[in-house]
Amino acid sequence: MKFTTSILILTLLFLNFQIAAASENEYGTVKAWFNGENATANGLQLKIGEPVEVKVEIISKINGSVFVKIKEPGVTKAFDIKKGPSNHDVTIDNYDVTNGWSKTYTWTLTPNGAWKNGNAPLNIFVQFDKIVNGEIKGYKPIQFTIANPYILDEQYTGAATTPETTASRAGTQAKEAPFLPLIFTVSALLLAWRWGR
Numbered sequence: 001m002k003f004t005t006s007i008l009i010l011t012l013l014f015l016n017f018q019i020a021a022a023s024e025n026e027y028g029t030v031k032a033w034f035n036g037e038n039a040t041a042n043g044l045q046l047k048i049g050e051p052v053e054v055k056v057e058i059i060s061k062i063n064g065s066v067f068v069k070i071k072e073p074g075v076t077k078a079f080d081i082k083k084g085p086s087n088h089d090v091t092i093d094n095y096d097v098t099n100g101w102s103k104t105y106t107w108t109l110t111p112n113g114a115w116k117n118g119n120a121p122l123n124i125f126v127q128f129d130k131i132v133n134g135e136i137k138g139y140k141p142i143q144f145t146i147a148n149p150y151i152l153d154e155q156y157t158g159a160a161t162t163p164e165t166t167a168s169r170a171g172t173q174a175k176e177a178p179f180l181p182l183i184f185t186v187s188a189l190l191l192a193w194r195w196g197r
Contacts, residue, residue, distance in 0.1 A: 027128035027140040028066065029059040034122070034147035044149035048113040050156035051082065053106060054146055056124050060101040064131035066094040070107060071123050078120035078151055083108040116153040121145045 023030050032039035033055045046052065060066055069091045072078060077088055084107030086092050094103065111120065124146055129139045 023142045023144050025140045027062045030126045030142045031057045032146045039146040041147040046111050046149045047152050047154045047156035048111050051110050055106045057104045060097045062130045063098050065129040066097050067127045068092040069125045076115045078115035079109040080112040111151045116151045119148050120151050121148040
């Protein structure tokens with residue numbers, strides 16, 4: 001019984017670690033933060049004009065090219081990019097990268113009021129192209145939602161937002177969304193209960 005319990009606890013810890021880890025494949029790794037919170041940040045509320053910071057770190061495990069794009073999946077663009085290396089749906093091209101190459105990109109965005117009283121997801125898309133002897137020998141994309149904030153129908157009037165002020169502002173405090181870890185935890189407990197019988 002002790003062995004089964006030990007395996008169950010290790011599996012549970014491994015699954016929770018994987019949820020918190022960056023997106024990764026055999027060609028590279030992508031990590032992202034929204035106002036200092038690890039992606040995917042949920043339970044956030046933003047006002048129109050409220051500045052937020054998106055940071056993306058990319059590490060290549062191959063020699064080749066890396067293409068990066070910040071995008072909104074909806075038709076209506078809910079954010080304006082005030083500062084950053086690219087605009088929406090504009091690809092940043094990185095050619096001749098080597099194994100171990102890394103780069104961090106930072107954007108400052110604000111909700112523009114075109115979409116309000118609803119969620120506005122913000123995604124990152126990164127494609128790694130493996131190049132051998134001048135030819136593309138494979139490509140692997142990584143794509144995920146960095147944040148899915150709810151845009152309020154209110155105008156922002158405060159000072160510039162930092163990760164510390166975002167977490168402490170009354171009424172818009174970021175809340176952890178434990179949905180996936182909760183599913184794994186409940187599943188693991190049910191499995192342990194079943195094995196115990």
